[in-house]
Amino acid sequence: MAKIREIREEDLNEVYEIERLSFREPYPKTLLLIYSKICRETFLVVENCSGKIKGYIIGLIKWNILGHIISLAIHPEHRRKGYAKMLIRELLRRFKVNGVKVVRLEVRVSNKPAINLYSKMGFKIAYTLKNFYLDGEDAYVMYKVLD
Numbered sequence: 001m002a003k004i005r006e007i008r009e010e011d012l013n014e015v016y017e018i019e020r021l022s023f024r025e026p027y028p029k030t031l032l033l034i035y036s037k038i039c040r041e042t043f044l045v046v047e048n049c050s051g052k053i054k055g056y057i058i059g060l061i062k063w064n065i066l067g068h069i070i071s072l073a074i075h076p077e078h079r080r081k082g083y084a085k086m087l088i089r090e091l092l093r094r095f096k097v098n099g100v101k102v103v104r105l106e107v108r109v110s111n112k113p114a115i116n117l118y119s120k121m122g123f124k125i126a127y128t129l130k131n132f133y134l135d136g137e138d139a140y141v142m143y144k145v146l147d
């Protein structure tokens, strides 16, 4: 049975490994550490029954009403098992409890798996940010209103 919980400092190496395996431009470990401190209730990991971390999501609340999904990744060997959906559901629940009204995120325009996932979770594409990533790729900004 998979379980979702808040990140702890000792999880950072495992989370960083998933980040490194998942992104062309991974966040440095120091930045993940900072997010783990400032997003205490909204930096979540999913672990299996033996405590192995399979994925994580980072959410940041801005101006009390805007939720920002900063990052989401599942270990390549554990994709298509519903972990990302589980993490998003729990993050949206926590955002709502904290008064968030709208959630936004950026996603590479080529990242079909993530665009499918977010669309399935009720996110809509709002607009395109040109040259958003260091390699020049554009991003879609997607948003969801929490009801």
Ligand SMILES: CC(C)(COP(=O)(O)OP(=O)(O)OC[C@H]1O[C@@H](n2cnc3c(N)ncnc32)[C@H](O)[C@@H]1OP(=O)(O)O)[C@@H](O)C(=O)NCCC(=O)NCCS
Binding pocket: 022, 023, 071, 072, 073, 074, 075, 078, 079, 080, 081, 082, 083, 084, 085, 086, 106, 107, 108, 111, 112, 113, 114, 116, 117, 118, 120
């Ligand atoms: C995108 C990502 C987080 C999805 O994680 P996951 O745990 O495999 O996703 P889930 O199993 O919860 O899938 C939920 C839905 O997402 C969509 N989806 C996920 N992977 C997909 C793929 N490879 N191709 C097409 N659709 C996909 C499907 O609609 C899927 O529903 P289904 O399995 O019923 O068809 C994962 O592929 C990943 O870590 N990618 C690299 C990092 C990344 O791109 N993060 C997002 C940055 S914005």
